[in-house]
Amino acid sequence: MKKFLIFLVLLTEVNIIYSSGIGKAALPLLSVSSFARAEGMGGAFGAIEGGIDSALYNPAGISGVKNILLSFSMQNWIGNMNNTQMGGLYPMKFIGNFSFIISFWGMSDKIIAYDESGLKLDKDIDVNNLFIILSYGRNLSEKLKVGCNLKYINENLVDRKYNNFALDIGLNYIFFEPMGLNLGSTIQNLGNKVNGDIMPVNYKLSASYLIKFKKITIGIENIILGFDFNLPAGAKINYALGSEFNFLNINEIKPAFRFGIKLPFDTGGVSWLSFGAGLNWKNLILDYCLSPYTGISEYVNRITISYKFEGVKEKKVEAKEEKKEIEEFKKEEKLEKQKEEKKKDEFEKEFDEF
Numbered sequence: 001m002k003k004f005l006i007f008l009v010l011l012t013e014v015n016i017i018y019s020s021g022i023g024k025a026a027l028p029l030l031s032v033s034s035f036a037r038a039e040g041m042g043g044a045f046g047a048i049e050g051g052i053d054s055a056l057y058n059p060a061g062i063s064g065v066k067n068i069l070l071s072f073s074m075q076n077w078i079g080n081m082n083n084t085q086m087g088g089l090y091p092m093k094f095i096g097n098f099s100f101i102i103s104f105w106g107m108s109d110k111i112i113a114y115d116e117s118g119l120k121l122d123k124d125i126d127v128n129n130l131f132i133i134l135s136y137g138r139n140l141s142e143k144l145k146v147g148c149n150l151k152y153i154n155e156n157l158v159d160r161k162y163n164n165f166a167l168d169i170g171l172n173y174i175f176f177e178p179m180g181l182n183l184g185s186t187i188q189n190l191g192n193k194v195n196g197d198i199m200p201v202n203y204k205l206s207a208s209y210l211i212k213f214k215k216i217t218i219g220i221e222n223i224i225l226g227f228d229f230n231l232p233a234g235a236k237i238n239y240a241l242g243s244e245f246n247f248l249n250i251n252e253i254k255p256a257f258r259f260g261i262k263l264p265f266d267t268g269g270v271s272w273l274s275f276g277a278g279l280n281w282k283n284l285i286l287d288y289c290l291s292p293y294t295g296i297s298e299y300v301n302r303i304t305i306s307y308k309f310e311g312v313k314e315k316k317v318e319a320k321e322e323k324k325e326i327e328e329f330k331k332e333e334k335l336e337k338q339k340e341e342k343k344k345d346e347f348e349k350e351f352d353e354f
Helices: 002-018 036-040 312-353
Strands: 068-076 081-092 096-107 111-114 120-125 127-139 144-157 160-175 181-190 202-212 220-232 238-247 253-263 273-281 284-293 298-309
Touching (some): 036 238, 036 273, 036 284
Antiparallel strands (some): 068 081, 202 220
């Protein structure tokens, strides 16, 4: 019951978010991610336990990571804007998991400035943003996970320069673990107004479902389905649906394919479709995402390269678990053989008596 009360607390925060009225939201780029895996699923990542990318959608998602991670992402966004993100994650067994993300936005081409009469000015327009995100995630129990983000924002847009801070709070709860159903709840970008504009606060409800295949017939190991409901300040309610198909290893390479969609459909220059693919080779992970923007004939490409470190202790644990599974399999095989021999003996005995 206490676990459900925590979800209700987050629900009440929506009233706080919108109590001052919905107006124009500042810092729209704060809600844009360059992580290819999550965006390949349409951003429906709020209830999925991933890597560093989980922090941008629901910081509780980093709590289940057991490896040290390093990640680097790039995207060429619309309007000649580029975004570079780098981050790291460090798990601590008894304390929780910590991660950081540094995100820089800039222009690939200079913007020429003109005055009101149309005359060219001597100076060019400077546009760049810097976001630094520190995250923490922890397992409160086997099913309940919590997390938070502290964001530092530095924006330099034309003649406007300012700094600000924001806070994210997230929860993940595992329902019906054998079937792989997760539910999540997140409040993003809580902070003070920026030059009279409200922060791009967003209330998110999420769900994910893991489908595992016991008998592999088509080469698919599992399928992950994701759903996000977003209630953003100063913008329309929107939804995200995503899927990820994870295939079996092929010569130590594990491929994945993704598809995402955002609702409602919008043809006014908004990307509502996304396609992605990923390759896992040993400890190296490569992800790619393509998002076509309708109405303006532009495409956004996202690439993420991640590396997973494995400690000696973890390798020993994995080897021990693998050995245990083999022993249990042999034990079950032996019992099955004994049962078959017993049935055979009983049949022969009945035949002799007959």
